[in-house]
Amino acid sequence: MTGFREKVRAWLAANVPGDEELATAKRFQAALHDAGLAGITWPKEYGGQGLTAAEQQIFDQEAANYDLPTSVFRIGMGMCGPTILDLGTAAQKARHIPPLLRGEEIWCQLFSEPGAGSDVASLQTRAVRDGDSWVVNGQKVWTTVAHLADFGALLARTDPDVPKHQGLTMFLIDMHAPGVTVRPLTDMTGRAPFNEVYFADLRLPADAVLGQVGGGWAAAVTMLGHERVSIGGFVRKRHDPLAHANLAESARRYGRDRDPVVRVELAKLYAAERALTLFNARLRQEAEAGSPPGARGSVAKLAGAQLQQQAVAVAGLIAGPHATAWDPDDAAGDELALAINQTPSSSIAGGTDQIQRTIIGDRILGLPREPVADRDVPFRELRVGTQRPA
Amino acid sequence: MQLVLDDEQRQLRSAVRELLADHSDVRSVVDGGARYDRGLWRRMADLGLTGLVVPEELGGAGAGHADRCVVLEELGRALAAVPFLASAVLAADVLTALGDTEVLPALAAGEKIGAVALSGVTATERDGGWVLDGCAPFVLSGDVAEVFVVHTPAGWFVTAEGRRRALTTLDPTRGQAKLEFSATPARRLEHADPGAVLERVRDLAAVALAAEQAGGIAQVLDTIVGYAKVRVQFGRAIGSYQAVKHACAELYSTSERAGSLLRYAAWAADHDPDALPLAAATAQAFTGPAYFQAAATGLQLHGGIGYTWEHDAHLYYKRAKSSELLFGTPGEQWARLADRLDRVP
Ligand SMILES: Cc1cc2nc3c(=O)[nH]c(=O)nc-3n(C[C@H](O)[C@H](O)[C@H](O)COP(=O)(O)OP(=O)(O)OC[C@H]3O[C@@H](n4cnc5c(N)ncnc54)[C@H](O)[C@@H]3O)c2cc1C
Numbered sequence: 247m248t249g250f251r252e253k254v255r256a257w258l259a260a261n262v263p264g265d266e267e268l269a270t271a272k273r274f275q276a277a278l279h280d281a282g283l284a285g286i287t288w289p290k291e292y293g294g295q296g297l298t299a300a301e302q303q304i305f306d307q308e309a310a311n312y313d314l315p316t317s318v319f320r321i322g323m324g325m326c327g328p329t330i331l332d333l334g335t336a337a338q339k340a341r342h343i344p345p346l347l348r349g350e351e352i353w354c355q356l357f358s359e360p361g362a363g364s365d366v367a368s369l370q371t372r373a374v375r376d377g378d379s380w381v382v383n384g385q386k387v388w389t390t391v392a393h394l395a396d397f398g399a400l401l402a403r404t405d406p407d408v409p410k411h412q413g414l415t416m417f418l419i420d421m422h423a424p425g426v427t428v429r430p431l432t433d434m435t436g437r438a439p440f441n442e443v444y445f446a447d448l449r450l451p452a453d454a455v456l457g458q459v460g461g462g463w464a465a466a467v468t469m470l471g472h473e474r475v476s477i478g479g480f481v482r483k484r485h486d487p488l489a490h491a492n493l494a495e496s497a498r499r500y501g502r503d504r505d506p507v508v509r510v511e512l513a514k515l516y517a518a519e520r521a522l523t524l525f526n527a528r529l530r531q532e533a534e535a536g537s538p539p540g541a542r543g544s545v546a547k548l549a550g551a552q553l554q555q556q557a558v559a560v561a562g563l564i565a566g567p568h569a570t571a572w573d574p575d576d577a578a579g580d581e582l583a584l585a586i587n588q589t590p591s592s593s594i595a596g597g598t599d600q601i602q603r604t605i606i607g608d609r610i611l612g613l614p615r616e617p618v619a620d621r622d623v624p625f626r627e628l629r630v631g632t633q634r635p636a
Numbered sequence: 637m638q639l640v641l642d643d644e645q646r647q648l649r650s651a652v653r654e655l656l657a658d659h660s661d662v663r664s665v666v667d668g669g670a671r672y673d674r675g676l677w678r679r680m681a682d683l684g685l686t687g688l689v690v691p692e693e694l695g696g697a698g699a700g701h702a703d704r705c706v707v708l709e710e711l712g713r714a715l716a717a718v719p720f721l722a723s724a725v726l727a728a729d730v731l732t733a734l735g736d737t738e739v740l741p742a743l744a745a746g747e748k749i750g751a752v753a754l755s756g757v758t759a760t761e762r763d764g765g766w767v768l769d770g771c772a773p774f775v776l777s778g779d780v781a782e783v784f785v786v787h788t789p790a791g792w793f794v795t796a797e798g799r800r801r802a803l804t805t806l807d808p809t810r811g812q813a814k815l816e817f818s819a820t821p822a823r824r825l826e827h828a829d830p831g832a833v834l835e836r837v838r839d840l841a842a843v844a845l846a847a848e849q850a851g852g853i854a855q856v857l858d859t860i861v862g863y864a865k866v867r868v869q870f871g872r873a874i875g876s877y878q879a880v881k882h883a884c885a886e887l888y889s890t891s892e893r894a895g896s897l898l899r900y901a902a903w904a905a906d907h908d909p910d911a912l913p914l915a916a917a918t919a920q921a922f923t924g925p926a927y928f929q930a931a932a933t934g935l936q937l938h939g940g941i942g943y944t945w946e947h948d949a950h951l952y953y954k955r956a957k958s959s960e961l962l963f964g965t966p967g968e969q970w971a972r973l974a975d976r977l978d979r980v981p
Contacts, residue, residue, distance in 0.1 A: 494977065509974040510967065516977060517922040521893035524900045528639040535640060545889045604878065606885035611861045613875035613884060 250301050254308045257281050266315040268394065274315050275349025285323075285347040288331065292343035299534040303527065313483045318391055322346045322353030324476025326399045329469040330418070333457040338418065342397065354395035354421070355473075356386045356443060357466065361630045363388075364601050366401065367410045367463060368620075368630045371445060373402035373417065380404075380417070380455075382425070382448040388595075392428045392441040395421045399469065401462050403625065410625045414462030416469075417454045425449065435587045470597065474543035475529070477550065477596045482519075487582045488557035488589075490516045497564045511560045518556055522549050541609035548602040551592040558589045637907075638702070639899045645706050652707050655679060656714040665717040666808045666951065671780050673717040681746020686724045690732055695741030701840065701905035705847035705898065712851030715951050717809040719749050722777030725844040726752040726837065727785045733833045734792055734825040739783050751781030753815050754834070759790040759822065766824050768793060768817035774803070776962070778813030786822065791830040795822035807958035809951060839912050842920035842963060843901045849927040849959055850898045853891045856927075856934040856952055860884060863938060880937055887930050894923045914976045921969040924960040931956035 261277055263270045278284045279293070286302045288294025295301075316323075327346050330338055345351040362369040371384025382402055392398065398419050405413035421428070425448030430438035457465040482489045487496075494512055497503040526546055529539045561582060562569055569586065572579025593599045607613045620628050641649065659679055664670045680686055688704045690696020704725070711720055723743060727750025731740040742748040753772030760767055768786060778784070779802035786793045799816040827833055861884055864875030874880045901915040908915075935942040935949040942949040960966060 506971070510970040513921065513970045513973040513977060517897070517918050517973065518893075520900075520918050521897050521922060524639060524896035525893050527637070528896050528899065531638075531640045542892070545892050548885075549889050549893060600878070600882070603882040603885035606888055607875070607881035611875075611881075611884055611888060613861065613864055613881050614873040616876050616878065616881075617872070 250297075251304045251308065254283065254305050257283060258308055258312055262312045263315060266313075266317070268318065271315040271318050272349045275319055275347075278316075279348045284349075285327075285343075288327070288343070288347065292331070292339050293347045294343075299530045303530055310482065311484055313485055316349075318352055318394060319346075319349055320476065321355050321390060322351070325355055325469050325473045326353040326397075328472040329399065329465065330456065332468050333416075333465055334418075335453070337453065338456065342418065351396040352391060352394050354389050354392045354398045355469070356389055356392070356398045356400040356419070358388050359385060360387050364598060366466060367414065368625075368628065369401060369403060369414070370630065371400070371402045372406070373400075373404050373415060373450070375404070376449075378452045380450040380452075382417075382419075382445040382450060384445050386443040386445075388431065388440045389428075389443050390440045390595075392421065392443050393430055393438075397421060398443075399456065401466050404459060404462070406626045407624050408460075409622055410620060410628065411463040412460060413625055414466070415459050416456040416462045416465040417450055418456050419448065419450060419454060423448060434590070435584055471540065471543060473596050474547040474602070475539055477547050477592075485581070486585065487578070488554065488561060488585045490519050490557075493557065493560055493564055496561075500564060500566070500568065502564050508560075508563055511563055515553075515556055515560050518549075518553050522546065522553055525549070541605050544597075544602040544605045544610075547596060548599055548606070551599055551602075554589045554592045558586050561586065637900060637903050639896060639903070641706065645703060648703060649706050649710060651683075652685070652710040653713075655683070656710055656716055660714045660716045662715050662717050662809055662948075662951065670717075671802075671811055672719055672777070676716060677718045677746065677749075680718060680720070686720070686746035687728065687744025688724065690728050690740060690744040694732065694735075694737060694744065696728075696732075696744040701843065702899075702902040705843065705902040708844050708847035709851030709854070709898075712848030712955075713855040715809050715852070715855075715948070715955055719751070719777035719780055719811075721810075721841075721844060721848065722752065722775075722781065723748075723750045726750075726776065726841055727781075727783065729837045729840050730785050730787075730792060730833065731794075731825075733836060734827050736794070736825055738823075739794060743783065748782045749777065749780055750783040750785055751775050751778045751813075752785045752787070752837075753778070754787045757786050757788050757815075757817055759786075759788040759793055759824070761790075762819075766790075766793060766822050768795065768798070768820045768822045770817055772815040772817075775800075775813050775815050777811055778815050779803070779811035781813075784815060785825075786817075787830070787834055790824075792825040792827060792833065793822035794825060795820055797821065805958065807954045809955060810958065835913070836909075838963070839916040840905060842916040843898070843905055843912075845959060845963060846894070846898050846901065846916075846919040846923040849923045849956070850891070850894045852927050852952060852956060852959075853887070853894055853923070853930045856930045857884070857887045857891050859949075860887070860934045860937050867939075874937075883933055883937060887933060890926045890930060894919075894926050897922055914973075914980065917969070917973040917976045920963065921966070921973045924969060925966045928953075928956040928960045 263274055282295055285294035286297050286305055290296035330342055357366050359369045373380045373382045398421050400417045400419045403413050404415040425446050427444040429442045431440050431442055432438045497508055502508045608615055659676050661673055684697045685707055687696030688699045692698040728743055743750045753775050756772045757768050757770040778800055784795050784798055797820050800813040803812045805812050864880055865873055867874045897919040901919040904911040904915040931952040935953050938949050941947050
């Protein structure tokens, strides 16, 4: 194990690049794979390393000292890849997993629609069977990295005559195929990391189905489980201005490190950060011992979002007016502002805080579900989002 | 680091849980006027739990702190009214650190109850011996202890004498006393660095208390979730209302995170003494207020029944508030953590 740690440490020290350009990111991911450090716990036959959560943890610990340029691969590595490994055919795994691991192909997740966010199962994008293939029409929204993606995991309605959860199917789609249009969507930070995606008579082969026809909801639940673990287990980047260590450093810089209020709030932030880190480590140890986290990933997701808000509060306490205005060449000012402005997304993306609490209550604590109006009604007859059915 | 229980610890947990289910009688103390649950304490002694981490050569079971935390979590869950924290944690840890062979075996065997006074007392050498003077204001289980372990600027002392005045306590399940010494003879416990012993004992106590508190949170959660499934209002189980469900979900998140901090601190107590001070301060600072918040929420979600004497919700509420303040107020705990963070390179 120490051998593995030394290898990771030495390799990262020699290979982490300084920027996040797409070409750099792809080169880095390929090099990571060549070094035997990509897909650490993934099966060997599809290009993974076949190692254990313990090695993954060592890698994560060492990687936390760097800013790896790998965020563009996060949806593929954290969500689509694991779901394909769970549900895909041997051919799908062989086709998609190796290039995904090498960073040659970027993935996006096409679930949310204007009328279907928290209530994903009410989505309206249709996939209609035509002989052996499927024809897709509809619209997705807030699709992260769709503008860079080569493939996407698409959730579409294949049967509107059954209740909403039963009529869905998941497809693996080529984002460069005719019939797919991607339009960037600017977020509140002023950047455009996500998109609207339109499908106009997109034609899919039969083998694009992931899992079962009509089994899209189960596939989505599988992927959302991976998503929560992936988002919740996300390790802070070293230079993240909202990390406790960096906030403590800026408290020293601004001469606020003796202020008792700042000290207490920093201590609280540290404890919350440690609690989440250790909780995630515990989930990994439990998974290693044979009990997968399941819905407990929602705890990490929820606590992570709350931690982010707590950190923004402490950042404001420390920076004071420096958080409100800064010299145009002051990169630190830009970074803090970006961190503050990105924070709301952590409580929305990947399922809102409210939805995570409901998942914890229903699936972990076994509390009775809320009565719902639409569970047994054919989708065709439902009112969806803010619209009425056609 | 080990954050999940091993097989032996799981067995220990079920054994203690069973013991407490069958024999813990908190109400004998709360309603019956007993000072502590003697029957339970006797059984714990018989099982070797009172000397769990005391080395075998000093009469104990030689187990680890992580094991003791398993026991403490169960005691916290059951609100057991035994002087474990005072005797099997504080006193046992001091005496173990000092290598005492005179009274420790009796403490470890549960034949005697120990209590520790950390402040307010001075020691003077007189006629080749030592005497204690002063007043220790809040001595945990000092009302039932037979042996007092006393920290003074001149080091550590042990005595069976001294005047005690049992205090009225917020938490009816755990006694406290005021101890007064006036030229009271005491035996000095030699140690090269009594200050280091004090620090380590405080850290271990912080972890032990956090274990009790984490157990308390878990129990509060289980109780309220069970109730929310069966209590019906407006034609639905209250657990199906989001306001209730989401509060339970937050409790679960708190419980899991407190448990994680605890497991790490307990592991550090056994395996990484350098990491212990920060880990202990983190666990205690987080878990103290978290338990009170949990207990208050649990009580609230029980509605009127939660406010009645017969219901145990108030016992958790009182235990949680008392424990939150026992080793320093939350403000002091956070400040302590902040100081420890200053020392991190
Ligand atoms: C940065 C970012 C990236 C994203 N990336 C992707 C992506 O890559 N792929 C993708 O498919 N989607 C993506 N999304 C979409 C995201 O999953 C949805 O925005 C999210 O699930 C919430 O759905 P909504 O926006 O429709 O809000 P709504 O569901 O309309 O919710 C509005 C409010 O109502 C609350 N609410 C809704 N239902 C309930 C309920 N049952 N109980 C209590 N409260 C409720 C919500 O919590 C919220 O506060 C992304 C979003 C963001 C912000």
